[in-house]
Amino acid sequence: MNDSVNIKVAGFGGQGVMMFGQMLAYAATEEELFALWVPSYGPETRGGTANCSVIVAKKPINSPVFQKADRLVAFNLPSLEKFRDKVEKNGIVLYNSSLIKEPGAISASTVLAVPANDVALSLGNIQVANMVMLGAFLEVTGMFLPATVEHILQKLLGERKAHLMPINLAAIAAGRDLVKNGASSHA
């Protein structure tokens, strides 16, 4: 991992954008890295577009805001539109190809089309689309140990939602498989 990685996660409110970002921050903290999670907040998170920034670093984090992201995860077209020009040239972009049929030109060196909604539906629950995306993200970036992510997921779901653990893990695994099997990408 680089000394510091700037990540932007964006989508509709309700797509699990905030949880996606928080899982990265929790995982980083558990692996004794520095992490900072900044949400967009206010009325826009209810139904409109929601986004969060995560910085993961090997040393203390200074600025909580950054000009360009090293990693962008876009769950819908408005999010991709909003942040497509704010990605580093050698960055990685993952977009939800179930909802974004025509992504247009993206200048980042690695672009992955992840059919997150379709895979989630095939697993039987649209709500795990964010975990499909997370699996793909973890696989392509190589960030965090699988055991760390599993542990964080367990903590976040808690006892009340413990029964959802298997489907979430299956979604993460499916996301990883998409990358291993060469999800459509270009360099």
Added chain:
Amino acid sequence: MANKVLMKGNEAIALAAVKGGVEAYFGYPITPQNEVSEYLSKYMFEQGRVFLQAESEVAAINMVYGAAASGKRVMTSSSSPGIALKQEGISYLAGSELPAVIVSVMRGGPGLGGIQPSQADYYQATRGGGNGDYHTIVFAPESIQETVDVMKEAFDVADYYRNPVMVLVDGLIGQMMEAVDFNRPVTKRFLPPKDWAAGGMNGHSGRNTICSLYLDPYELEAHNLKLQKKYQAAIQNETKFELVNMEDPDYVIVAYGTMARVVRSAIEILTKKKLNVGMIRPISVWPFPKAPFKAINRNCKGILVCEMSLGQMLDDVRIMNNGALPVGFFGRAGGIVPEPEEVVDAILHFEQRRVD
């Protein structure tokens, strides 16, 4: 980092207050600080302590006044327009010499403004809108860790001086998540018993009264002089700041809170450009640090004040600089958190930023 937990700033503020021994909380909903109330509503109930959602910010600060006057550790939290409504109460707390902690999570203004992070309430915090010759001791931390450390200490500082203490952060610190250690040690202070409190005569000998009314001008002047003595002691003992890269800098940046973190990143970029830039970071904004300004080398080319406002702390820097060095200003308003590159640009074009 084994002792650290990842936590949202507002929730960390709430838990730090609990660790700081808060006995009662009174508040009213306002974005972006609602998580403070939400967290405490559950926690205080479980601990058998007092949590009450008041009917307004005005009522909340007066509930704080009642609890403080009767001897309890008490706090409230709010954001810009809500803090405006609390100003009357803060003046009364200062006038009646009552300890309380007020958390201000700043958003953009004026008026209803917006809900994004801002530092446009520096005047509100350090000058205050309440009446009279009074001061609120104000700490303005830059990270969740520092916010937690300051919160825990704020109750002791308030009790020590019998004066309201404000913890001033912007909405970003309230809303973001960072790892934090709640067990860092707090400076121990000698805190005398609250034998002045009016919580019923069975709690002390004689009869206690709390008031800020002195109709005799000589008595009121004497009361004011007594308050000033306390403020002088606070200036002596509570001034807090951090110096970054201050050995022979070409330029000095002055920034606090979130803005200071952006400046740290800007300084890293400027260092790569072979420009030596230092930072004075006030942690207490009242009392405002004086000594580091006297220590700036005279061949320094200028002081750049950076704020998430259009120039409020700038006044204090001008007072401390007293015309010695050129002063420039960079600020964004309305809830925009500037990027480090904007600060870099302001230093590179310092002459265009000059306001002296």
Added chain:
Amino acid sequence: MDIKYQKSKGLTDKPLSYCPGCTHGIIHKLVAESLEELGLLDRTVGVASVGCSVFSYEFFNCDMIQCPHGRAAAVATGIKRTHPDGIVFTYQGDGDLASIGIAETIHAANRGENITIIFVNNAVYGMTGGQMAPTSLIGQKTTTSPMGRDAHMHGNPIHIAEMFSQIDGVAYLERCSVFNLRQVRNAKAAIKKAFTYQKEGRGFTMVELLSTCPVNWGKTPQDALKWVEEDMTKVFPLKVFKDAGVETHE
């Protein structure tokens, strides 16, 4: 020597600052005697408001907290919530309670805060020199309604007891006066009942007392008492508006 009468232990030795003929003094005495007789003085905290009674913190012989204008019920809430075994009362005038402080008072009542409010209504702003109050009567001349209060221009006198009788958290609410001996005795009973209810933890209690302001009304003390009896009570009838203790026996 046989002592026939002595000042209540609930009052300090400080001479009262009220004008001649003002009935604040009688009401102070009734509150002080009630607290003394119920044995509550050493666990009572009183809240002084802003107005003529601002100095009540010097007169009541218990812990006293003077507070911002209108905020007495909020301050009392802060004290009571942190001292649930204490007895907390506010002493407020009509400008303080019925105008600037009505929100705090209504919400304290609605929460059923276990406090007692002594509401002294003399239909005028006394301390500031006789301006129109929310409780001034129609036609009443004040320094800010020199032609007399006009309903179209200024609204009608606000009926606090009537309003508060609609609020669930109120345990006891009575409007009394002190314009003759019988009324004084009745007022004392009401105040004592309110404190008793608070002691028993029954909820919010308020006694509204029609009081005089001879100086600002431009009346002699006798005429002022007569005005309360004949004019004020027509607008503000004296009665028990709510009594949780009685209702439970019905």
